[in-house]
Amino acid sequence: MEQVTRNVFAETKIRGCNPGYVVTSDGVVVIDTPQLPTHAVKMREACEARGPIRYLINTEFHVDHIFGNFFFKSAEHVLAHQITADNFMTVYPEINPYNYAKEAMPTDDPDGIPIFPDENEYFADPNRPDVLITGDTTLTVGDHTFHVLHTPGHTLGELAVYVPEERVVFASDTVFNGCQTWLYVSDIPAWIASLERLMGLDVDYVIPGHGDVTTKAELNVQRAFLMEWETSIAVAISKGWTKEECIERNEFRSRFSVDIGQEYMLDHVIENNVRALYDRLSAPMKP
Numbered sequence: 001m002e003q004v005t006r007n008v009f010a011e012t013k014i015r016g017c018n019p020g021y022v023v024t025s026d027g028v029v030v031i032d033t034p035q036l037p038t039h040a041v042k043m044r045e046a047c048e049a050r051g052p053i054r055y056l057i058n059t060e061f062h063v064d065h066i067f068g069n070f071f072f073k074s075a076e077h078v079l080a081h082q083i084t085a086d087n088f089m090t091v092y093p094e095i096n097p098y099n100y101a102k103e104a105m106p107t108d109d110p111d112g113i114p115i116f117p118d119e120n121e122y123f124a125d126p127n128r129p130d131v132l133i134t135g136d137t138t139l140t141v142g143d144h145t146f147h148v149l150h151t152p153g154h155t156l157g158e159l160a161v162y163v164p165e166e167r168v169v170f171a172s173d174t175v176f177n178g179c180q181t182w183l184y185v186s187d188i189p190a191w192i193a194s195l196e197r198l199m200g201l202d203v204d205y206v207i208p209g210h211g212d213v214t215t216k217a218e219l220n221v222q223r224a225f226l227m228e229w230e231t232s233i234a235v236a237i238s239k240g241w242t243k244e245e246c247i248e249r250n251e252f253r254s255r256f257s258v259d260i261g262q263e264y265m266l267d268h269v270i271e272n273n274v275r276a277l278y279d280r281l282s283a284p285m286k287p
């Protein structure tokens with residue numbers, strides 16, 4: 001774990017999202033859980049050594065943010081947006097989240113295979129959110145304040161967690177720093193508005209959902225990148241390119257690799273990003 005400030009810790013070097021936690025004078029608040037069991041157990045033990053886990057906050061429903069909840073059953077509450085709860089480990093045509101978590105085991109966490117739950121055991125109690133929100137909320141835990149901000153865009157239930165006492169915001173997948181951005185279920189105009197909202201926070205550190213801990217300057221980079229993606233597909237559609245041509249000629253492939261452990265998924269990410277934008281931008285305009 002990387003110590004970001006006196007009481008804030010984050011893990012940016014493992015496959016999956018960047019989980020983290022904040023140590024308060026009255027227990028610990030965890031933000032997302034490691035997808036890989038060995039890391040999940042290690043992080044939970046590190047938290048418990050510093051106090052009871054008062055809250056686990058899930059910032060979104062993608063599997064790399066929530067699968068590790070299974071190993072955090074000592075958390076008193078799991079807080080998430082209603083949309084995250086509604087989509088928690090739901091199987092979609094593109095992805096079966098349980099299989100996706102399992103597929104990473106031989107390569108990324110062979111030591112964790114003995115504690116990886118079988119499907120029945122897992123779904124009997126995956127440790128779902130029990131505190132559901134539909135907008136912003138504020139938690140006070142010990143000497144720390146947690147402004148939980150609804151920042152839709154990457155997913156519609158996306159949350160960010162701003163901790164003013166530490167001058168830190170956990171931005172989740174509203175920010176991908178130095179790796180490919182996943183746009184599948186995104187709403188780009190909402191995402192840009194959420195980035196602009198985070199720009200207004202008085203923070204020294206931005207902990208992204210993927211990539212290294214960074215600063216507010218990265219928010220502008222992410223915004224520009226989203227606009228570039230949207231522009232490139234809109235221009236291609238105006239030239240009459242098909243979806244397949246957009247995938248084939250896509251220039252974003254060479255920009256970044258996908259985050260740690262998912263480098264092999266580059267074509268999958270590009271294809272799905274193009275499909276999502278193409279379908280939305282080529283839909284008939286509303287009068």
Ligand SMILES: [Zn+2]
Binds near residue numbers: 060062154173182
């Ligand atoms: Zn995500």
